[in-house]
Structure formats: structure tokens, C-alpha cells
Amino acid sequence: MSYQQARWAEPLIFELSKPGRVGWTLPEKPRERINVPKELLREKLELPELSEPEVVRHYTRLSQMNYSVDSGFYPLGSCTMKYNPKVCEELAALEAASYIHPHQAEETVQGALELIYRLERCLAEIAGVARVSLQPSAGAHGEFVAMLVTRAYHKSKRDDKRNQVIVPDSAHGTNPASAAMAGYEVVTVPSNARGRVDLNALKATVSERTAALMLTNPNTLGLFEDQIINIAGVVHDAGGLLFYDGANLNGILGKTRPGDMGFDIVHFNLHKTFATPHGGGGPGAGPVGVQMKLEKFLPVPLVEYDKKRSRYYLDYDRPHSIGKIKGFYGNFGVLVKAYAYLLLMGGExxxxxxxxxxxxxxxxxxxxxxxxxxxxxxxxxxxxxxxxxxxxxxxxxxxxxxxxxxxxxxxxxxxxxxxxxxxxxxxxxxxxxxxxxxxxxxxxxxxxxxxxxxxxxxxxxxxxxxxxxxxxxxxxxxxxxxxxxxxxxxxxxxxxxx
Amino acid sequence: MKKLGLIVNPIAGMGGRVGLKGTDGADTVAKALELGAEPVSPARAVETLRGLKRVGVELQLITYPVEMGEAEASEAGLEARVIGHITSGKTTAEDTKRAAREMLEQGVDLILIAGGDGTMSDVIEAIGTQVPTLGIPTGVKMHSATFANTPQTAGEVAARFLSEGLPLREAEVMDINEEAYRENRLVAKLKGYAWVPYEPVMMQATKEGSTGYELADQKAIARWVVELMERGHIYALGPGTTTRAVAEELGIYDSTLLGVDLIENYKLLARDTNEQQILEVIGKKPMTITVSPIGRQGFILGRGNQQLSPVIIKRVGKGNVWVLATPHKLRATPTLKVDTDDAELDREFRGYIRVITGYRQTCMVKVV
Incomplete structure (x- = not known):
């Protein structure tokens, strides 16, 4: 089969512009007066002037010169570029999901809160953790939140010597970056000849300065860290936490759980494992799950259910929380798609x-x-x-x-x-x-x-x-x-x- | 138009096939010939020139007569301006040095040198780092970091350097004592540094947290080392460009590249010290040794920094030896070695050691 991608000599939309051409007419007079701050006022907008079909054709042609999982095979390792079912898109586009506003009163968005609540329970079960925050808006954001939780945990134990985070040499580049962003020194441990963490090197690395080990399992070689129980033992014995990078969760769904392997903090990439689209720098979602001892450090708010009043609410009353890490409540549209995907697939x-x-x-x-x-x-x-x-x-x-x-x-x-x-x-x-x-x-x-x-x-x-x-x-x-x-x-x- | 110098050491590499482990000195050359050695350097230099010709960079080639470049250029179909004079069939190290000096006078942008460690040492002895150089690997011993991986890549890198420009980095020029090498002992000496066009390995570097640029990585290491430094504590900076970056981060620009300097309270305490001088201060204040793996073999102690003797290392303690290496360098030397002349001390260093690879970044590396 020979392949040829569409190739248009497509000018920029500004170059297509013809003075006076219109696609949509604004009302002559504004219906209400808005006080625009002076520094934002412009005499001339310099927007391109085109008719509607011109605009549609322009962007259609550009899209034809693109490549996506909808146009063909996309085996981008560790990115899990799986197909994004269209039914999930349709559900996320429903008015109930797309027309709500984050400033709305809780009682008017009970459905949305229930969805967040239920999605959290699903993810907790899949990963074997106690609670999950759905707020981080990307994978690396999730890693960063995990590092902040790690820091809060050690701080709560008045253990301020722990300033090192260990990452294997096969780790995603975002791992050392996230640890460094959270103020940690990064220590790299080498892999052994089998492509797994070298246990002896790890033993030589851990100390009273170890805050956490960041590990992807299966690792980036696509190999399961079969020494994971021993690895967890070495890190825990030294007083450190285990962070699970969820990039490769697609390799273990329903077979084993990070929590069962001994991980304390888990992050998910909804845009990988749970079939929401990747793209153009977002929107993604990188929820973070933790074991019970770390629950109180999760970002605010968490969604809780008040049985007496039978209603869902946003819980900000969490004094040990690392605080707010995202405007509003995460990328809600992404959460809807992921929840739809989970219901579509079911456990089996x-x-x-x-x-x-x-x-x-x-x-x-x-x-x-x-x-x-x-x-x-x-x-x-x-x-x-x-x-x-x-x-x-x-x-x-x-x-x-x-x-x-x-x-x-x-x-x-x-x-x-x-x-x-x-x-x-x-x-x-x-x-x-x-x-x-x-x-x-x-x-x-x-x-x-x-x-x-x-x-x-x-x-x-x-x-x-x-x-x-x-x-x-x-x-x-x-x-x-x-x-x-x-x-x-x-x-x-x-x-x-x- | 760019000017490219070419020096071929025609006898380089001849000792290799006949098992002489090198071709330094007239006696060895005679012996190699006696054993039926054939020249290898000219043919490999031609490969480089052919590669260069294929890329089609506009340049003026300046070279030395007959087998020191003229013949090779002609065989590769490249026009060259020939300078200097030699006694064909009887070239020596002096010819290499003179050629390098004359090319420097000609204002060349780069000198391609076909030879081995000995040839490289001769060139830097003559001209230092006044002109960028690039080694075509044709010798027996090539422990210096100035050589391209193959003759072809030497051509490609030279072409890219002359046409698009590439960053330069200082690369170690090593010389191995051939006499000792023949007796199965490796005695490596750091002869100095050469400026070499630097082509980062494709995209690999960035993913590891390395910037892919040696100088930037060295600076990152230096920043952190300086942050870790404490007052009232003496820091012995071993040889090399990575440790020199630490001195420069402190604003010390006259540190010794090949020696051991002592730093106290962010200032230079003593320059180019020997074992005795280090021993004199060691009892008075706590000391930390910072070293960087030397050359391609990965030696951190005992090669090129023998001033840091077993006695000194023992008194300082393994925990106070800081090893610095850029990710790029670590890739070339995945395991480190220690050879201090004290077997017990060497054993103590075996296992894993923490290497500082960047700002607040370390890597566990095996010492074998």
C-alpha cells in the first residue's frame, strides 16, 4: 500500500485575508456596555477578513496535513496513543458536561460532582490506593504533586534531612525534572543487564537522605520490574516513599496494582491509559492517588458525599493539604471522557x-x-x-x-x-x-x-x-x-x- | 573561503598489526618495518578526504609534502596547496610539529591530523589550543578524546564545522607510555587539551537531563559544587576541565589544568601542588578531593593525578572524594576505575560511587 499525505500550498490565514470580506456580522451596537480596561482597548484589531467557507476550507486543509491516531498507526512508545472512542467525545460534549461553569453553586452541579466522586473510586480501585486527587492537569503535573505530597509527608514527621529522590536511568525525563522542581536532588541508579533496577546499586544509594524512589512499572523498556517487592522493601526500610509513574499502566490493568506492589503514591495519565486524547500540550489529566497515611496531604478540594443530606460537596477543610494546585477542579472534560471509557469497558x-x-x-x-x-x-x-x-x-x-x-x-x-x-x-x-x-x-x-x-x-x-x-x-x-x-x-x- | 590544514603522520598505526602497541620513536619504526608492517595512516586519511569531498564544502586545503598529506589529497582528488619540506620516507615527530606551526601561521580554521595519541601530543606541544584540531583515527593507541570515531566521521565533522560551524570543546590529549604498555602496564598521562569541534550525539542527551553541551553541563556541575563548599574546609581540585569549571565558578581563572590546586574559603590557597604540599595542609583542616574521570578509560584516581597519593586519599576518606563528570563523559566511560598503587585502597573504592553529573544531580556509577 503506498501512502501519500495531503499536501496543500496553504498560505497563512492572514495572507488569505481580503479587506471587507466577512464571515460573521457583529451587531451594530453592543447590547450592553462593558467597561474594557484602557490598556486592553485597541484602535485596530488586525484580524484576518475571510468568508465562512474560506475559513472552513483553510482549516480543513491544514487538518489534512496533520497526522493523528484517527488517520493511522501511532506506536509512540510510553505515550499509549490508543484510539479515543467517539462515544466518549459525544458524552463530554453534552450540554450537561460542557455548559456548566466552575463558579456554579454546588447544588446545581451535583451530577458533575458525582462523576468526579465515582471516577475517583474507580481509579483508587484500579491502582490499589485509598484516595485520588483528579486535579493535576497533565502527567508531569501529577508527578510534581506527588513530590509535594512526599515533601509534606516527611515534613510532618519532622524529618527534614530527606532531600534526595532516586530515579532509575531508564526513567522518563519528567521524573528527575519533577523532583528537581520540588527542590530535591536527583540521584540516578543504573539498570542491570536484565534491564531492571540494579538492586545492589539501589541498596548503595538509599540512606537517611532518601525521600522517594520514582519508578515506572512496567519500565520504559517494556519490562516488568520483577524485583519490585524487594525494591519496595529497600526503599521503605530506608524510610523513603515509592512513587509509581503511571505512564505504563496500560501494561498491567486488572492484572496487578501499584498499591499491591508496595507503592505509596501513584499517578495516572488519563490521556494515555483511559483513552482521552493527547494533544497539542493538553488538555490532559494526571490524577494522583495515595495510600491512607498520605491522604491528608492531597490537594484541595476533594469531592465528598454527605449521606445525611444526600448530596456531594467540595471539601476544602483539609488543614494538612498541600493546597491548591490547579484552578477550579481539574480538566473536567477530560475526566468525563475517562469516566465514559471506564463505564464502556467495565472491569473485564x-x-x-x-x-x-x-x-x-x-x-x-x-x-x-x-x-x-x-x-x-x-x-x-x-x-x-x-x-x-x-x-x-x-x-x-x-x-x-x-x-x-x-x-x-x-x-x-x-x-x-x-x-x-x-x-x-x-x-x-x-x-x-x-x-x-x-x-x-x-x-x-x-x-x-x-x-x-x-x-x-x-x-x-x-x-x-x-x-x-x-x-x-x-x-x-x-x-x-x-x-x-x-x-x-x-x-x-x-x-x-x- | 575556509582554510583546512591536513597533517598525515604516515607511520602512525604501523606498529599495531605487528603487535608493537605503538609506533613512537625511530627504533620502533625500524622494527615495525622489519616485521613487515605496511603503512595504514595514508589510506585512512584518504577515506576522510573522500568523505569531505562528497559533502562538497568550499575550502582551501593546505598540507605538507608527499606522504604527509600531498599524496593523500591527490588520491582523494582534492586540490591542495603544499607548504614546507620533508625528507620523504624519513619523517619524524619534528616534521609534525613544524607542520602544525606553519599551518598556524597560514591562518587555517581547522587542522585535520591523521595519527594516534603520539601525533596528537606532538601537535599540541607545538601549537597548543591556538587552532581547532580534529583527529583522524589512524594510530595504534587512541586514548585521547580528540579523535572522530571513524575516518569517515572525521570528514563529516570537519565539513560541518567548516560549513555550518559547530561548538568547540576542550578534549583531553592522552599519551600512554609505550614502553610500559608493551609490558602490559597502562601508564597514561594527560598531556594537555586540544580544541575540537563538538558534535553532540543526536537527540539522546536532552532526555537524560544533559543539555548536550559539555560546557553548559560543566557549569551546572560547578554551580552545585560551589554551593556545597563550606568555609574552613580545603578543597583539592584535581586535573581536568570539569574541575577547572569549579575554579572558574569561584572566579579563579589561573587554576592549573593538569595539576592539583587547593581552594579554601572560595579562594586559591595553592597552585599546582605536589604530594608533600598537600600533606602539609591536610592535618590542619578537613579536606575534600574533587576529581573527574580522565581520558576514555574512566580512571578517577591514580592516572593523571598521582599527586593525590594513597596516603592522602586514605586520610581524606572515600566519603570526601567527590567525582564530577558530565553525562556525555559518563556515557563514554560507563564504569570507573581506580588505580592508586595501593590494592587495599583500590578495593575500598570498588562498588558504587556517587558521581555529580549536574546541578543537584548525581548518578550511581560502578567502580570496577
Whole structure:
């Protein structure tokens, strides 16, 4: 199947503008007088002037030059780019969910509060924790909140020596960043030859200064940390807490629970595991769950149910809370979609989600092991979980073409690239997470594409190195794009003037 | 137009295949020839030049006569301006040094040097860091960090440096004592530093919290080390650019790059000290030793910093030895080594040690 993405020579909307053209007419006189602060008043707005169909066509064309999970396979490792069921979108768009205002009185939004309350109970059960705050608005935000809870916990015990957070060298980059943001020193522990946390190194690391260990399980190599009970023992014995990074929760749903593994704090990515869309920097949701001893530190407010009055309410009366970490009550629309997804799947369904996700990853692993040019650097003996990390090092050795080029060339096959060069402990890494949404045919096509690229790298390396050619945009000057980003019309115009 | 210098040490690498572990000195060269060694350096230099030609950068190539560059350029189909004179077939280290000096006078932007550690040492001895250099790996011993991974990559990096510009970093030039090396002993000496075009490894660095730029990472380490420093405490800064960054963070710009300096109360207490001088102050105040792994082998103690003798290290204690290394450097040396001439002390260091890798960032690294 050959692939060609739509390619429009689409000007900017400002360049399409024609003076006097209108799409929507404002009333001549405002219906009520509004006092706009002086500094916000403008003589001229300089908005583009277009008709409605022009606007619709412009944005439709732009969207056609985009790529999403709705247009094709998206095996971006550790991001869990699963399909987002449309019914969840429809439910979140219902007026009852989308037209309510956070300033409304509690008694008028009982349904919304009930939804938050019930979603919290579901997540607590899935993770094996006591309570969950749904407020953090992204994964890294959740990690940060977890670190603040960690700090509050040690502080409550008057234990102010604990200033170190341990992260494995396979951890997501956000882990050390979140710990550093919360004021902790970051200590990296190496992985062993099996791609798991090196228990001896961990033992040499923990001390009376250890505040917490941040761990993803299955880890970013897609491998289950099978020493987790011992790891938890080492950290707990030293007086530290265990934080579970929920990025890879899709690999264990219904099979085991972070709480049962000994984790004290758990974070979720609703936009990964619970099928709400990722996108464009949000909105996401990164709820944080904790065991009973940490419950009092969770951010305010939590939603509680008053049995006597049979109504839900927002509880701000929590003196030990780390406080407010987000305006209002989290990204409510995302919460609605996640709750809809949970009801859609049910407990048994979530179990099957993990089974299919793990099966798909193992299918790719076994099939790709037979393809020259790619190899596994760590444990290849057992099954992987929901994702698998291959190394394109053999390919690079043979042809000089590394993972970077493979990823670019894959785009020409109508597939999004896997995460590449991550985790950094795998050279020329290709981190593949198919998710449960994909069919066997799709997985076969993907492995075939990787095989084809290996053959091309040997017979026609220029073809691989000049890819992608079937996409709307080809090779970008990545250095220039990051050094000289032009993110607004105003910046673009000023650059043109120079 | 950019000017590129090219120096080929035609005899570099000849000792390798015949098992001589190096080709330093006229006697060794004679012996290598006797054993039937064939030149390897010229052919590898040609590979680099071919790569450079393929990229098609506009440049003026300046080189030395016959086998020291002229012949290689011609074989790669590159026009070159030839300067200087040599006695073909009998080139020596003096020729390399003279070539480097003359190219410096010509105002070249970069010198490509085909050779090994010995050749690199000769070049920096002659011109120091006045001109950026890049090593084409053609020698037997290449412990210096100035070499590209392969002759082809040397061509690519040179082309990118001349056409787009790349950041420069100081890279260690190591020289191994060949006599000792032949007897299976590794005696590495840090000869100095060269300015080398620096090409960060694709995207890997950023994900780890490394900025991908050696200098920025060194500065981050230095910031934290300075924050950790206490008054009334003496800090012995070992050799290297990472420890020098600590001195610079304190506003000390005349620290010794290759020696051990002592710092007290954020000021330079003594420069380029020897074992005796360190021992004199050690009893009076608590001391911390800061070192950085030297060269590519990952030695933190006993190589290039022998002033920090076993006696000193023992008195300071393992807990007061701070190891500093950028993530980039750690990737090249995933395990660290200690060789202090005191087996018991070496054993004590084995296991895991905490390495400072950034601002408030450490990494547990195995010492083997």
C-alpha cells in the first residue's frame, strides 16, 4: 500500500485575508456596555477578513496535513496513543458536561460532582490506593504533586534531612525534572543487564537522605520490574516513599496494582491509559492517588458525599493539604471522557485491554526479532509488557543509517514513528507501543515497513536518508526550528521586515 | 573561503598489526618495518578526504609534502596547496610539529591530523589550543578524546564545522607510555587539551537531563559544587576541565589544568601542588578531593593525578572524594576505575560511587 499525505500550498490565514470580506456580522451596537480596561482597548484589531467557507476550507486543509491516531498507526512508545472512542467525545460534549461553569453553586452541579466522586473510586480501585486527587492537569503535573505530597509527608514527621529522590536511568525525563522542581536532588541508579533496577546499586544509594524512589512499572523498556517487592522493601526500610509513574499502566490493568506492589503514591495519565486524547500540550489529566497515611496531604478540594443530606460537596477543610494546585477542579472534560471509557469497558474490558496491548507488543517483538538490522539490548528471554524497545544499532553498523533515519522513513509508510533515542540506555532506540487498538494486519504492515527500510538502507541508502517524501512537510531544519521559532503572525511579520 | 590544514603522520598505526602497541620513536619504526608492517595512516586519511569531498564544502586545503598529506589529497582528488619540506620516507615527530606551526601561521580554521595519541601530543606541544584540531583515527593507541570515531566521521565533522560551524570543546590529549604498555602496564598521562569541534550525539542527551553541551553541563556541575563548599574546609581540585569549571565558578581563572590546586574559603590557597604540599595542609583542616574521570578509560584516581597519593586519599576518606563528570563523559566511560598503587585502597573504592553529573544531580556509577 503506498501512502501519500495531503499536501496543500496553504498560505497563512492572514495572507488569505481580503479587506471587507466577512464571515460573521457583529451587531451594530453592543447590547450592553462593558467597561474594557484602557490598556486592553485597541484602535485596530488586525484580524484576518475571510468568508465562512474560506475559513472552513483553510482549516480543513491544514487538518489534512496533520497526522493523528484517527488517520493511522501511532506506536509512540510510553505515550499509549490508543484510539479515543467517539462515544466518549459525544458524552463530554453534552450540554450537561460542557455548559456548566466552575463558579456554579454546588447544588446545581451535583451530577458533575458525582462523576468526579465515582471516577475517583474507580481509579483508587484500579491502582490499589485509598484516595485520588483528579486535579493535576497533565502527567508531569501529577508527578510534581506527588513530590509535594512526599515533601509534606516527611515534613510532618519532622524529618527534614530527606532531600534526595532516586530515579532509575531508564526513567522518563519528567521524573528527575519533577523532583528537581520540588527542590530535591536527583540521584540516578543504573539498570542491570536484565534491564531492571540494579538492586545492589539501589541498596548503595538509599540512606537517611532518601525521600522517594520514582519508578515506572512496567519500565520504559517494556519490562516488568520483577524485583519490585524487594525494591519496595529497600526503599521503605530506608524510610523513603515509592512513587509509581503511571505512564505504563496500560501494561498491567486488572492484572496487578501499584498499591499491591508496595507503592505509596501513584499517578495516572488519563490521556494515555483511559483513552482521552493527547494533544497539542493538553488538555490532559494526571490524577494522583495515595495510600491512607498520605491522604491528608492531597490537594484541595476533594469531592465528598454527605449521606445525611444526600448530596456531594467540595471539601476544602483539609488543614494538612498541600493546597491548591490547579484552578477550579481539574480538566473536567477530560475526566468525563475517562469516566465514559471506564463505564464502556467495565472491569473485564480493562483486563482485556491489557491482554490485547501486551499481546500486540509481543507479536511485534517476536516478528521483528526475525528481521535483520534490529535487536533487543536487554532481556529477550521472556515476554515484554505493552511496549518493546528495539535497537537499530546493527543497521547502523552495517549501513551507517541509524534510528533517526528509520523513524523518518517510516512516515512514508503512513505510520507515525515510534519514540526514538529513548530510553537513553538503549543505543539507537526504537520504542514501540502498538496499544490494544490495532489489528494484526496493521502490526504486520508495520513490521514489513521496518523490514523494507532495512533492505532500502542497504540497496538505496539515499532513499532512506532523504525521507520523508510522502508527507505534507519533508525534512525540517530542526536546529533552526528550535533556535528561531516563529510562533505568531506578529513574529513572522517582524522577521519579514528585517 | 575556509582554510583546512591536513597533517598525515604516515607511520602512525604501523606498529599495531605487528603487535608493537605503538609506533613512537625511530627504533620502533625500524622494527615495525622489519616485521613487515605496511603503512595504514595514508589510506585512512584518504577515506576522510573522500568523505569531505562528497559533502562538497568550499575550502582551501593546505598540507605538507608527499606522504604527509600531498599524496593523500591527490588520491582523494582534492586540490591542495603544499607548504614546507620533508625528507620523504624519513619523517619524524619534528616534521609534525613544524607542520602544525606553519599551518598556524597560514591562518587555517581547522587542522585535520591523521595519527594516534603520539601525533596528537606532538601537535599540541607545538601549537597548543591556538587552532581547532580534529583527529583522524589512524594510530595504534587512541586514548585521547580528540579523535572522530571513524575516518569517515572525521570528514563529516570537519565539513560541518567548516560549513555550518559547530561548538568547540576542550578534549583531553592522552599519551600512554609505550614502553610500559608493551609490558602490559597502562601508564597514561594527560598531556594537555586540544580544541575540537563538538558534535553532540543526536537527540539522546536532552532526555537524560544533559543539555548536550559539555560546557553548559560543566557549569551546572560547578554551580552545585560551589554551593556545597563550606568555609574552613580545603578543597583539592584535581586535573581536568570539569574541575577547572569549579575554579572558574569561584572566579579563579589561573587554576592549573593538569595539576592539583587547593581552594579554601572560595579562594586559591595553592597552585599546582605536589604530594608533600598537600600533606602539609591536610592535618590542619578537613579536606575534600574533587576529581573527574580522565581520558576514555574512566580512571578517577591514580592516572593523571598521582599527586593525590594513597596516603592522602586514605586520610581524606572515600566519603570526601567527590567525582564530577558530565553525562556525555559518563556515557563514554560507563564504569570507573581506580588505580592508586595501593590494592587495599583500590578495593575500598570498588562498588558504587556517587558521581555529580549536574546541578543537584548525581548518578550511581560502578567502580570496577
Amino acid at each position: 474490558g480493562l483486563n482485556e485491554v491489557t491482554e490485547a496491548a501486551v499481546l500486540n507488543a509481543n507479536y511485534i517483538m517476536r516478528k521483528l526479532l526475525g528481521v535483520e538490522g534490529y535487536e533487543l539490548k536487554f532481556d529477550a528471554s521472556g515476554p515484554c509488557k505493552h511496549e518493546v524497545v528495539f535497537s537499530a544499532e546493527p543497521l547502523k553498523r552495517m549501513t551507517g543509517i541509524g534510528a533517526h533515519f528509520v523513524a523518518k522513513r517510516l512516515l512514508d509508510f503512513g505510520t507515525h514513528a515510534p519514540t526514538y533515542y529513548f530510553p537513553p540506555i538503549v543505543p539507537e532506540a526504537l520504542m514501540i507501543e502498538p496499544t490494544e487498538s490495532e489489528s494484526k494486519e496493521e502490526l504486520d504492515r508495520f513490521v514489513d515497513a521496518l523490514r523494507t527500510i532495512f533492505e532500502e538502507a542497504r540497496s538505496d541508502p539515499d532513499k532512506v536518508c532523504s525521507a520523508p517524501t510522502a508527507t505534507a512537510i519533508g525534512r525540517l531544519d530542526e536546529v533552526k526550528a528550535s533556535r528561531q521559532p516563529i510562533l505568531s503572525w506578529r513574529a513572522y511579520r517582524e522577521l519579514a521586515k528585517e
